[in-house]
Amino acid sequence: MASKAGGVSREDGERRNRADDVIQAAVETFHDKGYSATSIQDVADRVGVLKGSLYHYIDSKEDLLARIFEESDRQSFALMEEMEALDVPAVDRLREFARLWSLWYLENVERASLYFNEWKHLTGERLAAVTQTRHEYEARVERMIRACKADGGADPDLDTHYACFFILSAINGLPIWYRRGGPDSAEHISEVYADMIVATVTGSKGHKRPRAKKRKAKAKAA
Amino acid sequence: MASKAGGVSREDGERRNRADDVIQAAVETFHDKGYSATSIQDVADRVGVLKGSLYHYIDSKEDLLARIFEESDRQSFALMEEMEALDVPAVDRLREFARLWSLWYLENVERASLYFNEWKHLTGERLAAVTQTRHEYEARVERMIRACKADGGADPDLDTHYACFFILSAINGLPIWYRRGGPDSAEHISEVYADMIVATVTGSKGHKRPRAKKRKAKAKAA
Numbered sequence: 001m002a003s004k005a006g007g008v009s010r011e012d013g014e015r016r017n018r019a020d021d022v023i024q025a026a027v028e029t030f031h032d033k034g035y036s037a038t039s040i041q042d043v044a045d046r047v048g049v050l051k052g053s054l055y056h057y058i059d060s061k062e063d064l065l066a067r068i069f070e071e072s073d074r075q076s077f078a079l080m081e082e083m084e085a086l087d088v089p090a091v092d093r094l095r096e097f098a099r100l101w102s103l104w105y106l107e108n109v110e111r112a113s114l115y116f117n118e119w120k121h122l123t124g125e126r127l128a129a130v131t132q133t134r135h136e137y138e139a140r141v142e143r144m145i146r147a148c149k150a151d152g153g154a155d156p157d158l159d160t161h162y163a164c165f166f167i168l169s170a171i172n173g174l175p176i177w178y179r180r181g182g183p184d185s186a187e188h189i190s191e192v193y194a195d196m197i198v199a200t201v202t203g204s205k206g207h208k209r210p211r212a213k214k215r216k217a218k219a220k221a222a
Numbered sequence: 223m224a225s226k227a228g229g230v231s232r233e234d235g236e237r238r239n240r241a242d243d244v245i246q247a248a249v250e251t252f253h254d255k256g257y258s259a260t261s262i263q264d265v266a267d268r269v270g271v272l273k274g275s276l277y278h279y280i281d282s283k284e285d286l287l288a289r290i291f292e293e294s295d296r297q298s299f300a301l302m303e304e305m306e307a308l309d310v311p312a313v314d315r316l317r318e319f320a321r322l323w324s325l326w327y328l329e330n331v332e333r334a335s336l337y338f339n340e341w342k343h344l345t346g347e348r349l350a351a352v353t354q355t356r357h358e359y360e361a362r363v364e365r366m367i368r369a370c371k372a373d374g375g376a377d378p379d380l381d382t383h384y385a386c387f388f389i390l391s392a393i394n395g396l397p398i399w400y401r402r403g404g405p406d407s408a409e410h411i412s413e414v415y416a417d418m419i420v421a422t423v424t425g426s427k428g429h430k431r432p433r434a435k436k437r438k439a440k441a442k443a444a
Binding site for chain 1: 379381388389395414417
């Protein structure tokens with residue numbers, strides 16, 4: 001449905017803008033009421049159109065949810081490609097990815113929350129597509145972490161598979177606790193997160209397996 | 223309803239065991255079907271009793287959810303107290319907490335998932351109680367991280383508030399991707415997570431703010 005750049009007729013442009021409005025209204029309504037409790041009528045009310053005219057843009061409520069996810073995925077893959085093209089050491093690339101991806105979450109709290117809370121409402125091909133996209137994304141993040149190991153920037157003992165889940169989970173948690181208008185800017189928080197993510201892969205040097213150490217310390221204290 | 227140790231009559235003991243069965247059946251049913259789609263009848267069916275007899279143990283479906291959370295909270299606070307009593311350097315205490323708390327998540331995937339997916343169904347006093355407990359818990363984890371900074375074990379620039387959210391989010395993500403019977407044991411994964419959590423607080427040394435560096439590298443490449 002997206003018009004090609006350079007050849008956008010006025011009608012196409014308006015249609016696309018209205019489609020964007022529909023998506024944005026759906027993001028807000030699903031976020032406020034939850035996907036299950038939201039009706040197409042609620043979304044139409046928020047856009048300010050009749051319910052019937054929403055069906056020019058979407059097939060169903062599930063279609064609307066899938067469109068939101070596709071848009072989020074497009075943005076996340078665009079960021080990923082931008083990062084992969086950076087000509088910098090792997091750890092700096094990871095840091096920049098971590099910073100910008102955290103920032104995206106903080107600036108798109110509602111979309112990010114939907115992604116993690118409501119994906120289970122997709123079915124069939126739509127669910128398969130979102131799942132595959134998520135796996136591809138995870139694989140590319142893991143490749144970025146592996147590159148840090150390969151060029152000596154990361155802890156040589158790092159398990160890149162679990163590091164990938166660890167880092168993505170930490171970022172996924174942002175919409176849960178972040179509130180707009182808090183004491184720190186989204187930019188500041190994403191810098192702090194980027195530092196912690198780099199720390200995760202560069203490793204703790206000398207703090208591995210302290211369980212034996214702990215027991216010794218206990219024995220000493222006794 | 224819990225009987226005091228040493229003074230448990232046979233009737234009390236049976237009652238408690240049945241209450242445990244009810245909670246466990248509720249965990250499984252809520253996890254499989256989702257809280258909203260589950261009826262008290264579904265839970266009764268899983269326990270193998272008549273619906274009416276469930277009301278000896280609980281007041282409502284919401285009460286059942288609250289009981290599950292209370293039990294999870296009791297376990298998490300018990301672990302916290304055990305950790306706070308350890309006579310070891312603060313970073314080793316944090317590591318042991320991170321390891322055992324990750325392990326709890328992996329061994330209680332269903333309860334952990336419920337906690338994060340279904341808490342929003344609590345209302346009134348129950349919601350207030352769970353929210354307060356979570357805040358207390360976060361405050362104690364943050365205190366543990368601050369102790370690492372105070373005794374020189376952590377990155378002196380670490381933001382302990384965000385580090386706390388970061389670490390708890392990383393652990394909260396475990397039930398999302400972990401599947402029982404995967405290639406690595408829960409014990410192994412929790413060791414790996416403990417290492418990464420310690421790395422998060424001990425810091426990345428020399429990898430701070432590489433954005434200026436990136437721009438230089440880009441200029442060089444151009």
